[in-house]
Amino acid sequence: MAGALAAKRVIPLRARRDEDKEARRRELLDAARALFEATSFAQVKMADVAARTGLAKGTVFLYFPTKEALFLALLDDLLTAWFAKLNRRLAQGGTWTGHQLACAVAGSLEGEETFTRLLALMQTVLEQNVTVAQAQAFKERVLGAMGTTAALLQARLPFLTPQTAGQLIRHVHALVTGLRQMADIAPVAREVLTLPHMAPLRVDFTAELTAAITTLLRGLESR
Structure with a gap:
């Protein structure tokens, strides 16, 4: 029974990756929003978004x-x-x-x-x-x-x-x-x-x- 339940909880690798990508995308959007609300579009830099999320700047550009x-x-x-x-x-x-x-x-x-x-x-x-x-x-x-x-x-x-x-x-x-x-x-x-x-x-x-x-x-x- 335990094995069957464990099997049901297994998430395909591709699905997990897609979930991870969406979570990171959402994190970037939330960071951009917070920075925009505090300043203006002109003042927000991609480096600021990266710093707020703890990601490398290059990673941000992979998404956007x-x-x-x-x-x-x-x-x-x-x-x-x-x-x-x-x-x-x-x-x-x-x-x-x-x-x-x-x-x-x-x-x-x-x-x-x-x-x-x-x-x-x-x-x-x-x-x-x-x-x-x-x-x-x-x-x-x-x-x-x-x-x-x-x-x-x-x-x-x-x-x-x-x-x-x-x-x-x-x-x-x-x-x-x-x-x-x-x-x-x-x-x-x-x-x-x-x-x-x-x-x-x-x-x-x-x-x-x-x-x-x-x-x-x-x-x-x-x-």
Whole structure:
């Protein structure tokens, strides 16, 4: 009996190696995220990632040939998690108003500053130094996730078509990118904006995003 149980616990060598590779990959992504949250993309070096994980720098490059590839993989994970989070909210049945949907989208991004900061770097930085294969794999996953979310958006807002639902997702991306860049300001500028007369320049990310999506949906509904 003991021998039979032991046999069942035996994991094929290839499977163990795959598990080890995935664990190390996850360790590298977690290190990159921690460094990014403490500083900025420009300040993070691959050597820092290696040091944080206790790995040789050359080992890091075996998993991710460039810093951009590393952070694109991190964005991929965060984007997938966010789509799943948003979809759980959208799966709650019934017809919604545009404002309800705007609140759901903006609310799903609360506490997701790391994700939105990376999303703002996607086209201009992260996709600039990766292979075609890496870029295509990322874009294929984004496309699949968009299709699922677009269907849920149509279920909540019947005036949306497959085309306008996809357009809404793209426009939300643009709004998130722009507002995150406006809200993620340097310490010196942040101090300046505390002056009372600077109030019109302050950006409340969630409130501004909710208002912008609500306005966008009103336009789509009136077509």
